[in-house]
Amino acid sequence: xxxxxxxxxxxxxxxxxxxxxxxxxxxxxxxxxxxxxxxxxxxxxxxxxxxxxxxxxxxxxxxxxxxxxxxxxxxxxxxxxxxxxxxxxxxxxxxxxxxxxxxxxxxxxxxxxxxxxxxxxxxxxxxxxxxxxxxxxxxxxxxxxxxxxxxxxxxxxxxxxxxxxxxxxxxxxxxxxxxxxxxxxxxxxxxxxxxxxxxxxxxxxxxxxxxxxxxxxxxxxxxxxxxxxxxxxxxxxxxxxxxxxxxxxxxxxxxxxxxxxxxxxxxxxxxxxxxxxxxxxxxxxxxxxxxxxxxxxxxxxxxxxxxxxxxxxxxxxxxxxxxxxxxx
Amino acid sequence: xxxxxxxxxxxxxxxxxxxxxxxxxxxxxxxxxxxxxxxxxxxxxxxxxxxxxxxxxxxxxxxxxxxxxxxxxxxxxxxxxxxxxxxxxxxxxxxxxxxxxxxxxxxxxxxxxxxxxxxxxxxxxxxxxxxxxxxxxxxxxxxxxxxxxxxxxxxxxxxxxxxxxxxxxxxxxxxxxxxxxxxxxxxxxxxxxxxxxxxxxxxxxxxxxxxxxxxxxxxxxxxxxxxxxxxxxxxxxxxxxxxxxxxxxxxxxxxxxxxxxxxxxxxxxxxxxxxxxxxxxxxxxxxxxxxxxxxxxxxxxxxxxxxxxxxxxxxxxxxxxxxxxxxx
Numbered sequence: 063x064x065x066x067x068x069x070x071x072x073x074x075x076x077x078x079x080x081x082x083x084x085x086x087x088x089x090x091x092x093x094x095x096x097x098x099x100x101x102x103x104x105x106x107x108x109x110x111x112x113x114x115x116x117x118x119x120x121x122x123x124x125x126x127x128x129x130x131x132x133x134x135x136x137x138x139x140x141x142x143x144x145x146x147x148x149x150x151x152x153x154x155x156x157x158x159x160x161x162x163x164x165x166x167x168x169x170x171x172x173x174x175x176x177x178x179x180x181x182x183x184x185x186x187x188x189x190x191x192x193x194x195x196x197x198x199x200x201x202x203x204x205x206x207x208x209x210x211x212x213x214x215x216x217x218x219x220x221x222x223x224x225x226x227x228x229x230x231x232x233x234x235x236x237x238x239x240x241x242x243x244x245x246x247x248x249x250x251x252x253x254x255x256x257x258x259x260x261x262x263x264x265x266x267x268x269x270x271x272x273x274x275x276x277x278x279x280x281x282x283x284x285x286x287x288x289x290x291x292x293x294x295x296x297x298x299x300x301x302x303x304x305x306x307x308x309x310x311x312x313x314x315x316x317x318x319x320x321x322x323x324x325x326x327x328x329x330x331x332x333x334x335x336x337x338x339x340x341x342x343x344x345x346x347x348x349x350x351x352x353x354x355x356x357x358x359x360x361x362x363x364x365x366x367x368x369x370x371x372x373x374x375x376x377x378x379x380x381x382x383x384x385x386x387x388x389x390x
Numbered sequence: 391x392x393x394x395x396x397x398x399x400x401x402x403x404x405x406x407x408x409x410x411x412x413x414x415x416x417x418x419x420x421x422x423x424x425x426x427x428x429x430x431x432x433x434x435x436x437x438x439x440x441x442x443x444x445x446x447x448x449x450x451x452x453x454x455x456x457x458x459x460x461x462x463x464x465x466x467x468x469x470x471x472x473x474x475x476x477x478x479x480x481x482x483x484x485x486x487x488x489x490x491x492x493x494x495x496x497x498x499x500x501x502x503x504x505x506x507x508x509x510x511x512x513x514x515x516x517x518x519x520x521x522x523x524x525x526x527x528x529x530x531x532x533x534x535x536x537x538x539x540x541x542x543x544x545x546x547x548x549x550x551x552x553x554x555x556x557x558x559x560x561x562x563x564x565x566x567x568x569x570x571x572x573x574x575x576x577x578x579x580x581x582x583x584x585x586x587x588x589x590x591x592x593x594x595x596x597x598x599x600x601x602x603x604x605x606x607x608x609x610x611x612x613x614x615x616x617x618x619x620x621x622x623x624x625x626x627x628x629x630x631x632x633x634x635x636x637x638x639x640x641x642x643x644x645x646x647x648x649x650x651x652x653x654x655x656x657x658x659x660x661x662x663x664x665x666x667x668x669x670x671x672x673x674x675x676x677x678x679x680x681x682x683x684x685x686x687x688x689x690x691x692x693x694x695x696x697x698x699x700x701x702x703x704x705x706x707x708x709x710x711x712x713x714x715x716x717x718x
Contacts, residue, residue, distance in 0.1 A: 192630070207576060238619060240531055240619065247534070248535060270619075272626030273626065274626060275623065275627040275630040287575070287616060288615060288616045290568040290599065291568065291599040291612075292599065292619055292620070292623050294568075294598050294599030294600040295600065295620050295623050295627075296599075296623055297599070297600050298600030298603040298604055299624050299627050301600070301603070302520070302604055303631055303663075307635075307656070310652075310655030310658050311652040316651050317651055319648070319651055320648040320650065321648065321651075321652055323645055323649075324649055326645070327635075327641060328635070328638065328639065330638050331635060331638055
């Protein structure tokens with residue numbers, strides 16, 4: 063099993079990416095990890111010794127967060143994410159992991175790997191921490207003008223992912239909407255509802271924003287704009303609340319003493335709500351495994367994304383999706 | 391000043407609505423409060439004495455949460471929300487407050503009061519608790535297919551509301567989007583951006599979901615579907631986190647002792663994040679003051695909604711909006 067890791071992508075690249083890769087190399091000696099990027103920036107981390115299961119592939123260019131994704135991917139043929147995706151295309155790697163520009167990763171996957179037959183548009187699925195464990199939400203921003211048919215494809219792909227990777231049997235699929243009853247919502251969700259109702263899925267109907275953090279659906283299906291807003295709002299609010307808790311429970315001596323006692327409990331919650339535990343988000347619908355990491359990923363998130371990539375390879379995710387999509 | 395309160399709307403009607411009204415009647419003896427609803431269900435709360443500044447108006451019908459709003463408003467001419475809105479229309483009340491079906495309240499306002507001249511569609515503005523105090527987000531569900539021009543009108547109305555009612559001078563208006571740079575987003579937000587840029591507003595550009603809980607904009611403008619999802623996600627996540635905290639900081643004796651010490655700090659946060667402190671959400675753009683309360687409003691939320699209604703009357707909100715909207 064060989065996993066290409068984009069060493070140049072992310073706010074903390076290359077250092078944290080390399081550290082996460084080293085951690086993974088140690089944990090899984092049988093997995094071959096390929097660090098793709100500018101060698102002169104990667105090599106300094108390997109003076110002395112390099113683990114036998116890490117190899118390096120040169121990519122001279124880097125795509126920045128502010129570049130137009132598709133244009134940059136077309137122009138910079140030697141960018142790390144382009145080279146890493148090409149390794150998958152050529153069969154020299156089984157998956158790619160990146161914390162760089164999501165748009166560029168998607169463009170590189172679409173141009174390099176193409177779509178799975180029958181899938182109109184890929185979707186980014188993110189595992190969102192909830193009160194009931196990690197639940198999949200898709201799309202969180204791959205596609206901003208989805209059709210009802212595409213939402214239905216997301217549901218099918220998401221259901222397969224939740225079952226095979228998140229190990230949730232017969233996952234409950236919910237349609238993100240602004241009311242619980244059938245007939246609620248905009249044209250897109252009303253039409254998607256009628257398609258989902260008859261699809262080979264465990265469709266539980268509409269779910270509202272408030273249902274998502276409670277984990278009332280295992281797979282939450284939505285259009286990319288609203289999914290992106292939901293994801294980032296949850297991230298922001300969790301951040302604000304933890305910051306406030308830190309301030310308010312240490313604002314005087316008595317509270318400080320109390321804080322010492324409750325800290326382990328709060329840490330448990332922080333761990334439950336930490337995206338880094340879930341590693342990465344799969345780009346679902348492209349013809350190859352491409353794991354998207356949060357831009358601010360550090361060692362643990364990269365390590366976990368490599369774990370997710372392995373699981374996707376293990377369960378033959380692409381073949382599973384190919385078989386699960388109705389031929390039309 | 392006379393405020394009509396829909397006694398029959400909301401999960402805890404009429405009891406909590408009446409209690410909130412009583413609390414307000416005591417606090418503001420010069421405000422006339424008109425409880426509208428089925429007298430046989432309201433009168434039992436006033437055996438003995440009724441404050442001089444509470445009057446009762448009979449409305450024999452009630453619109454349920456599951457009824458089609460516009461149809462119900464047309465058919466049930468004697469429904470509490472219809473009668474209450476009519477009092478405003480007839481000049482017998484200066485504002486209406488309701489915790490009943492939002493759709494019905496909007497339909498009653500549109501049919502009974504009409505729109506402010508120049509406003510294409512009303513918007514529901516909600517005051518969202520953030521790290522920097524209450525910030526306005528609109529629309530949270532009045533209108534599910536907004537145009538760029540309508541988003542721009544929301545921004546103008548929201549800015550007036552934030553300045554006059556939330557007392558934020560020169561409010562920062564942000565466009566909810568999936569990236570911070572100009573040019574990001576879907577067609578709606580891209581076009582809205584170019585309109586907002588040249589509008590007479592303190593427009594600070596795009597804000598992402600994660601910016602909202604940090605309070606980085608004073609007015610967050612968005613299309614109703616996404617606003618509704620954001621609002622409910624925030625509500626759900628805050629609920630989940632407080633529930634988890636309660637569990638985890640009391641899971642053993644040491645933590646329980648610590649919990650006693652930090653509890654006042656956590657209560658401060660709960661109060662900061664409590665929507666009931668902010669009372670109600672204005673229905674902006676209709677030709678009269680109509681304050682929408684959360685369906686699960688209890689005494690405090692109704693009391694605060696009555697306070698908000700008074701403030702809207704005090705600052706002549708409708709006139710302010712009428713003057714602030716460019717004549718086209």
